Amino acid sequence: MVDTILETEGLTKEFRGFAAVSDVRLEVARGSIHGLIGPNGAGKTTCFNLLTKFLPPTRGVIRYDGRDITGLKPAEVARLGLVRSFQISAVFPHLTVLENVRLALQRRRGGSFDFWRSEGLLKQFDDRAMALLEDVGLTGYARLTAGQLPYGRKRALEIATTLALDPVMMLLDEPTAGMTHEDVDRIVALVKRVAAGRTVLLVEHNLKVVEGLCDTITVLTRGRVLAQGDYATVSRNPEVQAAYLGTDPAIAGSTQHA
Amino acid sequence: MADTAISVAAPDAVHEEAGLFGFTRAQALAFGVLVAFVLVSPFFLYPVFLMKVLCFALFACAFNLLIGYVGLLSFGHAAFFGMGGYIAGHTAKVWGLTPEIAIIGGGAVGAVLGLGIGWLAIRRSGIYFAMITLAMAQMVYFFCLQAPFTGGEDGIQQIPRGRLFGLIPLDTDFTLYWLVAAIFLGGFLLVHRVVHSPFGQVMKAVRENEPRATSLGYRTDDYKLLAFVLSAGLAGVAGGTKAMVFGIATLTDVHWNMSGEVVLMTLVGGLGTVFGPVVGAAVIVTMQNYLAEFGAWVTVIQGVIFVACVLAFRRGVVGEIGNLLKVRL
Numbered sequence: 001m002v003d004t005i006l007e008t009e010g011l012t013k014e015f016r017g018f019a020a021v022s023d024v025r026l027e028v029a030r031g032s033i034h035g036l037i038g039p040n041g042a043g044k045t046t047c048f049n050l051l052t053k054f055l056p057p058t059r060g061v062i063r064y065d066g067r068d069i070t071g072l073k074p075a076e077v078a079r080l081g082l083v084r085s086f087q088i089s090a091v092f093p094h095l096t097v098l099e100n101v102r103l104a105l106q107r108r109r110g111g112s113f114d115f116w117r118s119e120g121l122l123k124q125f126d127d128r129a130m131a132l133l134e135d136v137g138l139t140g141y142a143r144l145t146a147g148q149l150p151y152g153r154k155r156a157l158e159i160a161t162t163l164a165l166d167p168v169m170m171l172l173d174e175p176t177a178g179m180t181h182e183d184v185d186r187i188v189a190l191v192k193r194v195a196a197g198r199t200v201l202l203v204e205h206n207l208k209v210v211e212g213l214c215d216t217i218t219v220l221t222r223g224r225v226l227a228q229g230d231y232a233t234v235s236r237n238p239e240v241q242a243a244y245l246g247t248d249p250a251i252a253g254s255t256q257h258a
Numbered sequence: 259m260a261d262t263a264i265s266v267a268a269p270d271a272v273h274e275e276a277g278l279f280g281f282t283r284a285q286a287l288a289f290g291v292l293v294a295f296v297l298v299s300p301f302f303l304y305p306v307f308l309m310k311v312l313c314f315a316l317f318a319c320a321f322n323l324l325i326g327y328v329g330l331l332s333f334g335h336a337a338f339f340g341m342g343g344y345i346a347g348h349t350a351k352v353w354g355l356t357p358e359i360a361i362i363g364g365g366a367v368g369a370v371l372g373l374g375i376g377w378l379a380i381r382r383s384g385i386y387f388a389m390i391t392l393a394m395a396q397m398v399y400f401f402c403l404q405a406p407f408t409g410g411e412d413g414i415q416q417i418p419r420g421r422l423f424g425l426i427p428l429d430t431d432f433t434l435y436w437l438v439a440a441i442f443l444g445g446f447l448l449v450h451r452v453v454h455s456p457f458g459q460v461m462k463a464v465r466e467n468e469p470r471a472t473s474l475g476y477r478t479d480d481y482k483l484l485a486f487v488l489s490a491g492l493a494g495v496a497g498g499t500k501a502m503v504f505g506i507a508t509l510t511d512v513h514w515n516m517s518g519e520v521v522l523m524t525l526v527g528g529l530g531t532v533f534g535p536v537v538g539a540a541v542i543v544t545m546q547n548y549l550a551e552f553g554a555w556v557t558v559i560q561g562v563i564f565v566a567c568v569l570a571f572r573r574g575v576v577g578e579i580g581n582l583l584k585v586r587l
């Protein structure tokens with residue numbers, strides 16, 4: 001039996017009658033890297049918003065680690081170790097790179113409502129923050145403000161910040177979008193490395209990345225699950241081919257040999 | 259993007275390590291100038307005028323805590339400022355308590371009022387947040403107009419300055435000035451501490467990217483509410499102090515005009531800068547004093563300055579200076 005960490009049943013989100021996500025059944029195995037792919041507008045980001053409670057579902061149930069989290073608030077979900085990144089790079093632009101990561105580490109103090117204390121107190125997290133920055137190749141950038149980083153570095157910073165929470169499960173929304181080749185390779189290597197001991201749910205358009213990283217893939221089109229399985233199985237599926245044909249030669253090409 | 263990308267960052271762009279009390283070197287210098295000015299000016303300038311500036315400067319610093327560091331535009335801060343004045347006035351005049359208790363009372367009631375209004379307003383963001391604060395402040399205005407203890411149209415008149423701690427008489431303006439100066443500097447340092455505290459870090463994170471802060475597990479509403487309460491409390495202290503200085507508490511200070519004025523002061527001085535609100539308050543109060551003879555035109559002139567600031571000096575006076583000198587002020 002597979003140990004499922006996250007599962008949804010009948011997950012549906014309607015925006016004024018338009019079903020962006022409809023009746024999605026998703027099962028993510030603990031410790032796996034699970035890919036969520038599909039054409040633009042398929043409902044991938046909406047799924048992430050539902051799973052992390054940034055949007056309330058119209059219908060359906062979300063279970064994480066054996067408990068029903070459908071009614072929780074987003075901050076609560078994050079505290080349970082289910083942490084997301086965003087499709088559009090999400091850093092704190094006017095804070096330094098170090099402060100960005102430290103903000104995640106600072107969560108370990110519990111609440112930070114002590115407005116009368118000096119922020120010097122947070123120096124205790126500097127070593128850990130620097131270690132995380134080193135992991136993503138940002139050591140030399142620590143004292144810059146995050147807004148000054150080139151795009152690829154911002155995405156790396158986001159991953160470092162997410163990792164700082166030591167999440168049980170990470171939801172990454174197109175971590176390599178808009179990156180150059182070297183950056184993509186670095187992020188792929190990084191995700192592979194940090195996935196050890198965690199579960200990762202990954203939205204990704206770059207199918208090479210998906211093929212290289214994911215153990216299981218769920219294909220979404222128009223809000224519905226079209227196929228699920230490993231890369232070979234999914235890419236052989238004629239419906240998936242039809243959905244992708246013409247939009248991405250990579251998958252169409254690779255399936256011809258199959 | 260290769261590793262050489264780091265060269266894009268000029269040295270001045272590097273975040274300056276904060277030293278003593280969270281002040282950078284430039285800020286410590288500016289703070290020195292501010293303290294020197296506060297200490298020396300009453301020997302040259304009219305103390306009542308200076309006290310007025312300091313009260314408004316504290317009010318603007320309180321307002322800036324919200325707009326500048328949490329990114330929340332309150333359009334109802336007159337409610338806390340004006341109510342602080344009424345409470346201090348009533349405490350000193352009717353209950354005959356000492357001035358420090360009157361002012362603390364003004365701050366406490368401002369904070370409690372802030373808890374209520376803030377709790378309602380933080381449910382919305384952007385323009386809706388501003389609208390809720392404005393609407394709630396209007397309700398406070400009508401309450402002050404109707405409630406018996408505020409004296410309606412007349413306000414509370416002839417508030418006694420009393421004796422500080424029941425000991426030091428504050429009858430002369432020169433003596434009172436030192437109390438006002440101490441309150442101002444204390445409030446200013448408190449705001450600075452809040453901004454540079456663990457709480458302040460989260461506050462800034464909320465300003466920069468609230469969804470991201472949420473995704474890191476912060477209950478952002480709680481942080482916004484605490485910031486709102488602190489800001490309202492300080493605004494109440496500023497209003498209470500002003501009532502003690504002038505001996506009156508009137509509807510002017512709860513009117514929405516006053517909410518607009520504090521926005522103006524903060525914008526003119528420089529939103530999100532530590533010293534901007536102080537400079538902005540000084541500029542606006544000075545202008546009002548010297549332009550008083552123009553009557554209704556003061557409003558027009560203020561309006562023009564407002565528009566000029568928004569168009570030409572988006573960073574405000576202090577913000578522009580900081581940008582020129584490449585330092586954070």
Ligand SMILES: Nc1ncnc2c1ncn2[C@@H]1O[C@H](COP(=O)(O)OP(=O)(O)OP(=O)(O)O)[C@@H](O)[C@H]1O
Nearest residue numbers: 015019020038039040041042043044045046047087
């Ligand atoms: N808040 C919203 N209100 C109305 N419609 C929305 C909202 N959010 C998403 N949608 C719609 O739902 C559909 C799915 O959007 P979603 O962002 O989840 O797609 P996606 O699979 O992430 O696409 P992409 O690959 O372009 O990121 C789209 O048609 C989008 O227009």
Ligand SMILES: [Mg+2]
Nearest residue numbers: 044045046087
């Ligand atoms: Mg998307």
